[in-house]
Amino acid sequence: xxxxxxxxxxxxxxxxxxxxxxxxxxxxxxxxxxxxxxxxxxxxxxxxxxxxxxxxxxxxxxxxxxxxxxxxxxxxxxxxxxxxxxxxxxxxxxxxxxxxxxxxxxxxxxxxxxxxxxxxxxxxxxxxxxxxxxxxxxxxxxxxxxxxxxxxxxxxxxxxxxxxxxxxxxxxxxxxxxxxxxxxxxxxxxxxxxxxxxxxxxxxxxxxxxxxxxxxxxxxxxxxxxxxxxxxxxxxxxxxxxxxxxxxxxxxxxxxxxxxxxxxxxxxxxxxxxxxxxxxxxxxxxxxxxxxxxxxxxxxxxxxxxxxxxxxxxxxxxxxxxxxxxxxxxxxxxxxxxxxxxxxxxxxxxxxxx
Numbered sequence: 001x002x003x004x005x006x007x008x009x010x011x012x013x014x015x016x017x018x019x020x021x022x023x024x025x026x027x028x029x030x031x032x033x034x035x036x037x038x039x040x041x042x043x044x045x046x047x048x049x050x051x052x053x054x055x056x057x058x059x060x061x062x063x064x065x066x067x068x069x070x071x072x073x074x075x076x077x078x079x080x081x082x083x084x085x086x087x088x089x090x091x092x093x094x095x096x097x098x099x100x101x102x103x104x105x106x107x108x109x110x111x112x113x114x115x116x117x118x119x120x121x122x123x124x125x126x127x128x129x130x131x132x133x134x135x136x137x138x139x140x141x142x143x144x145x146x147x148x149x150x151x152x153x154x155x156x157x158x159x160x161x162x163x164x165x166x167x168x169x170x171x172x173x174x175x176x177x178x179x180x181x182x183x184x185x186x187x188x189x190x191x192x193x194x195x196x197x198x199x200x201x202x203x204x205x206x207x208x209x210x211x212x213x214x215x216x217x218x219x220x221x222x223x224x225x226x227x228x229x230x231x232x233x234x235x236x237x238x239x240x241x242x243x244x245x246x247x248x249x250x251x252x253x254x255x256x257x258x259x260x261x262x263x264x265x266x267x268x269x270x271x272x273x274x275x276x277x278x279x280x281x282x283x284x285x286x287x288x289x290x291x292x293x294x295x296x297x298x299x300x301x302x303x304x305x306x307x308x309x310x311x312x313x314x315x316x317x318x319x320x321x322x323x324x325x326x327x328x329x330x331x332x333x334x335x336x337x338x339x340x341x342x343x344x345x346x347x348x349x350x351x352x353x354x
Contacts, residue, residue: 005170005210005232008149009127010067012038013347014227016172016212017339018237019044019071019129020180020326023315024247026240028056030339032063033245037343040127040233046073049111050119057123069127069151070120074185075113076132076273078299086296087306090289094282094322098313106298106305121146129153129172133185140167153183155192157199157206162186164207172235173203175215179238179328181275182266189274193266197229204230218333220349227354236346238328243339251320255280259331270311270324272303278325282310 006014017034020026021044031041043060045053053070060068081087084105091103120128121143128143129151135143143150144167151170152163160171174183175196184192196215204211213226214235223234240246242253255278266276269286277283289296297303307324314322335342 003210003232005212008169009040011035011040013343013350014223014231014233015039015343015346016069016233016235017041017240018180018214018235019046019069020237020241021046021071021073023249023252023311023323025326027245027247028059028063030240030243030245030247031060031068032066033243033339034240034343035060035064035066035068037340038066038347039343040067040069042069042071042127042129043125045070045116045120046131048116049109050115053116053119054123057120057125061124067126069129070123070125071129071131072113072116072120074130074133074135076300078301081295081298081302083295084298084302084306086289086293087298087303090286090296091306091310094310098310098317098319098322100309100313103306103309106302108301108305117143121148127151131181131183134162134166135168137166144169151212154203155182155184155199156187156194157203159184159186159192160203160207160211164209168209170210170212170232171203171207172212172214173199175199175213177216177329178214179264179276180326181271181273184274189266197225200226200231201229216328216330218328218330220346220351221353222330223346223350224353237326238331238334239342239346240339241327242334242336243342244337245339249315249318249320249323251318252315252323252325253336255320255325256327256331256334257336259327261329261332263331264327264329268297268300268303270304270307272298272300275324275326276328278327278331280323280325281321282323
């Protein structure tokens, strides 16, 4: 199978491993395995320092000579909260149960988005994607001048059109079924909860750049459906969470494999920004505390920084009840296997459905 997007990216199959940030979700071994199998592997670098990005990219290059991508989050303008007490008090029992020091007011990283981007462009990635907003046209031109393919992220047709106007090469459209953070930036989160199969064809009608379908896509049949609706490729995240190379905690993988289509909820509990994850104790209790006492959940990125020590400790101890179990609505279709085998299965199913 070939189309303009695949030719531009230098890949064989219309299969993109979603850039899953944090929790060691997209380590070099996974990224390289997908790329070596003919898809496009992605480093989810949103929470990485420039030094970490450089190190991860180097490791990927050592494992594959094929194209790979790096994803970053566009900075979100947020004022620092006036009071952290409720948020800290909510997490204190979890820290105690995990044998951790008491939580303290969060601090933000010293490095900037520009620092991360510089490391990305120096790291040898063929593709750069970004989420949570727009980049200036001049910045996109500068990135493209380096020979790097640029992909924006949209959750509505309006956002996809805005991306096209700024000069991106392609746009990944994120349906409401998708796991992890919502990429919404031009409207309310509530109004941007549009299903993938509705969003893809409408976006394809309104933009001329390639469209990448994302959200709830777990097998070759769904990839084929996306292509029939006009997408040039499909991006899968949850499907790769349970592969051998994915580095999330084993309890996280078990939670995905035992999840149903109604096991997830869009929540602000862990990061302060809406993201779809499997409901667990921490998610449920933090949300209930926020309803009773608004301000318990801090705005992004402060809530994300506040909960990170708890989530890191929970991953080390394999305690799923404290993890942000980002997951899409297609979890029942997850298949544990090596990533290269999954790509091959997806291609076989895609060909059979075409």
